[in-house]
Amino acid sequence: MAVNLAPGEPPAPVAFGGRLRRLIRPTLWRSAARGLTAVLVVTALVVPLACLGWTMVAIFVAITVGLNVGLWAGRDSGLGTLAGALLIPIVGLVIALCLDVQIIGAGSGAIALNDIQRFPDAARFRFTDARVATEFTAITDKRKHIGTAASGTWRVAPVVPTNWTPAAPVPAWAVAVVTGYGPLDFRTPRNWQQSYRAGVRYVPTAFSPAQNAIERALERYHLRATPNAPLLYWVEEPPAVIADERTFLAWVVFGGVVTWLFFLIGEALLVPGAVADDVQRGPTRTPRPT
Numbered sequence: 001m002a003v004n005l006a007p008g009e010p011p012a013p014v015a016f017g018g019r020l021r022r023l024i025r026p027t028l029w030r031s032a033a034r035g036l037t038a039v040l041v042v043t044a045l046v047v048p049l050a051c052l053g054w055t056m057v058a059i060f061v062a063i064t065v066g067l068n069v070g071l072w073a074g075r076d077s078g079l080g081t082l083a084g085a086l087l088i089p090i091v092g093l094v095i096a097l098c099l100d101v102q103i104i105g106a107g108s109g110a111i112a113l114n115d116i117q118r119f120p121d122a123a124r125f126r127f128t129d130a131r132v133a134t135e136f137t138a139i140t141d142k143r144k145h146i147g148t149a150a151s152g153t154w155r156v157a158p159v160v161p162t163n164w165t166p167a168a169p170v171p172a173w174a175v176a177v178v179t180g181y182g183p184l185d186f187r188t189p190r191n192w193q194q195s196y197r198a199g200v201r202y203v204p205t206a207f208s209p210a211q212n213a214i215e216r217a218l219e220r221y222h223l224r225a226t227p228n229a230p231l232l233y234w235v236e237e238p239p240a241v242i243a244d245e246r247t248f249l250a251w252v253v254f255g256g257v258v259t260w261l262f263f264l265i266g267e268a269l270l271v272p273g274a275v276a277d278d279v280q281r282g283p284t285r286t287p288r289p290t
Helices: 016-024 026-051 055-073 078-098 113-118 189-193 210-221 238-270
Strands: 107-111 124-127 153-160 172-178 198-201 231-235
Touching: 026 055, 026 078, 026 238, 055 078, 078 238, 107 113, 124 238, 153 189, 153 210, 153 231, 172 189, 172 210, 189 231, 198 238, 231 238
Parallel strands: 107 124, 172 231
Antiparallel strands: 124 198, 153 172, 198 231
């Protein structure tokens, strides 16, 4: 039954049962579906850009596209609009800034290290003759990168064949960062001491100064590098590392979707509506007799 409100009369409080009925409204489920779509759209656009090393483009897409689809996802309410405009770009930025392993691409199979240039798009490598020349390790210049000490000290070393000499060009680089996360972190230089012959492609980001360490290695040790020499994390099982990075990406997507659902449920239960569900503004029309 519709209830009329006099002009200026405040709406009656909504019972908790009425708030629960909001959870089954089509509006909430449409907002949930739009939020899921927004997270997937941002992920599908940012991940390929991040894997290609276009970090700044990925950040731009995460902000602009994420802002637009976030506003679209929360268009049913003012709070939803604000939450979507914040949450969806944050999901894209987390992916763009944290994804430093190429997770899209095939493997090279067992190859000689000097054939690495024949696989410019490979995400993982396995070599028949390779080692990390730790005697030519170089670290970043902290004076040029404020905040490097807080995030860890980046260092690089040449990945070379077993018969390599310093007069020959460096075909690839091993990248590591001192994080203190423990021996299971494949990004640390502890792996360089192992007899691995495999690696996953490292994706340079806008805030990881690995390139600066390469410049210092070339200058300090008077080395030459092959053009477009890839940067690698030195690991034992590349497929396992890539699978873990994909799992991390799935958790980011899952966290964004769950946060959006929790917001919608909280808004329905806690935020009082302007009018109760069974209240209508304006005069009630009397049906015309037939």
